[in-house]
Amino acid sequence: MSDRLTRIGAPILLLVVLAAAGLVPSGLDIADPGSKAVDELRIVLAELDDGAAVLVGFDPDVGTYAEIRPTVRMLLAELAGRGIDVSIVSLTPDGRALALAERQRAERLAPDAQEIVDLGFIPGAEAALVALGGAIAGTSELASPGGASLEATDLIIVVGGNDLGPRSWVEQVQPRIDAIPVIAVTPISLLPEVEPYRQSGQLAAVIATPRDGAAYRLVADPGPFAALGDADGGPPALAIVVGLLAAIGWLGETVVRRIGPSLGPRPERDRS
């Protein structure tokens, strides 16, 4: 009975403590003021002329979008504040649903901002990316409900998730376009996958950790569209610390308890 109570009660207790930690003001700040990722992003954004055209590949998944949502919103707010033309396209059903939700939110909170052009949903995943690459390069037309021309695109922002992320854009779109920088905002679980592309320069900038996202939100300038930016929407630092420490303690205790018998000789099986 006691084991069962522990087995059921411990996760519930952990969730309650995590929820409480999210509500308590801790004074902790997860933003990294010296973030190289943010510096790289600022350089790319600074090179954009006011009135430039940005294509957003919006394909996060509903499971991890909460992690990057405040950063994505701040990025959209900053682009709106500079009067930059933003077009949004999705290649996954999840991404399409979330893109529409963000577009409607932008229309509601910032009715004076330039409207985000909706290029719609294009099925076909990698094949659709090939078609998009051709449309950006001007070698083919875009087969999307939006049907807008993409030849004037100055920057591509990939909001990625577990279904379709920056790797696919780098593989399928980047070889077909000339010198248009690609940047990515992804959950931290994709960091090992996208980091080599950032190091090679194929991704001009990557925001993929809560620290970098928080650091970007600190320095971003959404201008008159601060409400759109959701600057305070990030995860509470204390909850992150409590969660990580709980995981370390829980797993560490297990390893310490098991490491002796595991590394030693295994008990002989009864062969009778």
Place this chain on the structure above:
Amino acid sequence: MRRFTFPALVLAVGLLILADLLVVNASLAGVAGVVIEAVILVAAGAALAAGGSLAIRRARDLRARRGDPIGALAVLGGMAAVLVAGLRPGSGGASDPAVGWIVVALIVPIGATLFALLFTSTLAAMRRSVARRDRESLVLVAAALVVLALLLPLGGEIGAGLAASAGWVLAFPVGSVLRGMLIGVAILAAVLGARTLLGVGPSDE
């Protein structure tokens, strides 16, 4: 030879698109464009068919009273709600506010909650793995512990040291293993593709 038809078709299409990427030729680009349009249409049809298949299977489960009736009802009810909201007369389709509300108020929070529950279920799974007393599980959990410690969002010199260590781990051990896997998979796909195109099967070895 029949079993090679579909892989060979896939490879032929892949080679055509690759050739279009490497060679500037208007005719080749036209053919590649038609193929890509066809692939996109097939993908759209497959997605629609998958949705229809799911609905039929759940409806049959419900009718035959097998499986999980509550889950089947939830799936069918969810599909019906989105379809009604998006297809009713006067609706704005996928961009209709009612569809948006279903997504923002229901689907996103439910999805995020299920994903968040992975936190405790993953920890429990790792404990069970360690309880099996094999060295692979111990190495896995030890690596997870190191990564968790490196990700602690602390400030000051300690935080900077942790961030630098995390960067090194990502760039070298993790990065090299991941790149090795990607390169290995790419080589394997190329070899498999060549064997398929040439009609070389296990019986020829």
